Amino acid sequence: MSIEKINPVVLQVSNLKKRFGNNIVLDDFSFELHRNENIVVLGKSGSGKSVLIKCIIGLMKPDEGSIHILGKEISQMNAEELDKTRAKIGFLFQSNALYDSMTVRENLEFPLRRHWIKHNKSEMDQLIKQALADVKLTHTIDMMPSELSGGMRKRIALARTLILKPEIILYDEPTTGLDPITAKEIIQLINEIKIKYKTASLIISHDMNCVKLASDFVVMLIDGKCYAYDTYTNLKTNKDKNILQFFE
Numbered sequence: 001m002s003i004e005k006i007n008p009v010v011l012q013v014s015n016l017k018k019r020f021g022n023n024i025v026l027d028d029f030s031f032e033l034h035r036n037e038n039i040v041v042l043g044k045s046g047s048g049k050s051v052l053i054k055c056i057i058g059l060m061k062p063d064e065g066s067i068h069i070l071g072k073e074i075s076q077m078n079a080e081e082l083d084k085t086r087a088k089i090g091f092l093f094q095s096n097a098l099y100d101s102m103t104v105r106e107n108l109e110f111p112l113r114r115h116w117i118k119h120n121k122s123e124m125d126q127l128i129k130q131a132l133a134d135v136k137l138t139h140t141i142d143m144m145p146s147e148l149s150g151g152m153r154k155r156i157a158l159a160r161t162l163i164l165k166p167e168i169i170l171y172d173e174p175t176t177g178l179d180p181i182t183a184k185e186i187i188q189l190i191n192e193i194k195i196k197y198k199t200a201s202l203i204i205s206h207d208m209n210c211v212k213l214a215s216d217f218v219v220m221l222i223d224g225k226c227y228a229y230d231t232y233t234n235l236k237t238n239k240d241k242n243i244l245q246f247f248e
C-alpha cells in the first residue's frame with residue numbers, strides 16, 4: 001500500500017546493499033524520508049542501523065544502490081558538494097561528542113567555523129542564543145560540558161546541530177541512557193524542532209516510547225531489508241511475529 005505524501009522527498013535510499021565478506025548487512029534496502037517527517041528505524045542490535053547511517057553521511061560506501069540527498073546522488077558529488085550537503089545534515093551522536101575543554105558557546109560556534117560560514121560577532125551571538133533557546137538552555141551559554149547533566153548535554157549537542165539550520169537531522173539513539181522523564185523531554189524537543197523548522201529526521205532507536213511518540217512512520221530493518229514501513233499504531237496491531245517481537 002502506498003501512502004500519499006505532500007512534502008518533498010529529502011532523502012531517498014534505493015536498493016542499498018552492503019556486505020562485509022559473507023556477512024550481508026543491507027540487502028536491497030529502500031525507503032524515502034520527506035520534509036516535515038520523522039522516521040524511526042527499528043532493528044535489532046547488529047541489524048545494520050549504524051551501517052545505514054554511515055552510508056548516508058558518506059563514511060561508508062555501499063556496494064550497490066543509491067542514496068539521494070536533497071535530490072542529488074551522493075556518490076556523484078565531488079568533495080566540495082559532499083561537504084556542502086553534510087552541512088545540511090545534522091547528526092546527533094549517541095555520545096553527544098561535545099568538546100569538554102570548550103564552553104557551551106564555543107561548542108556551538110564550532111560548526112559555523114568548521115563550515116567556513118562567515119558571521120560577524122552579533123550574528124554569531126544571535127544564532128547561538130536562538131539555538132540555545134530552542135533547547136531551553138539559554139542560561140548555560142558560559143558553562144562547561146562537565147557542569148551539565150546527561151540530558152542537558154544531549155540538548156546542547158542538539159543545539160549545536162540546529163545552528164547550521166539542517167534540513168535533515170539524523171538521531172542515533174537519542175534517548176538511550178537517559179531516565180524516562182528526561183527521555184520524554186528529549187522526544188518532546190525532537191517533535192518541537194520538526195514543527196518549528198519543518199525538518200526531516202531519521203531516528204535510530206530501541207526505545208519503544210521514543211518510537212511511539214516521535215515517529216510519523218517506522219521502518220523495520222530485518223535481514224537487511226525494509227521489512228515493514230508503517231505507522232507505530234498500525235505496526236502495533238500487526239500479527240506478523242517478526243513485527244510483534246518489537247512490541248513484546
Ligand SMILES: Nc1ncnc2c1ncn2[C@@H]1O[C@H](COP(=O)(O)OP(=O)(O)OP(=O)(O)O)[C@@H](O)[C@H]1O
Binds near residue numbers: 020045049052
Ligand atoms: N567496519 C566493519 N567491518 C566489518 N563488519 C562490520 C563493520 N561495521 C559493521 N559491521 C557489521 O555489520 C553488522 C551491522 O552493524 P551495525 O553496527 O550497523 O549494527 P546496529 O544495528 O547499529 O547495532 P546496535 O543496535 O548494536 O548499534 C554487524 O554484523 C557488524 O559486525
Ligand SMILES: [Mg+2]
Binds near residue numbers: 049051
Ligand atoms: Mg549501532
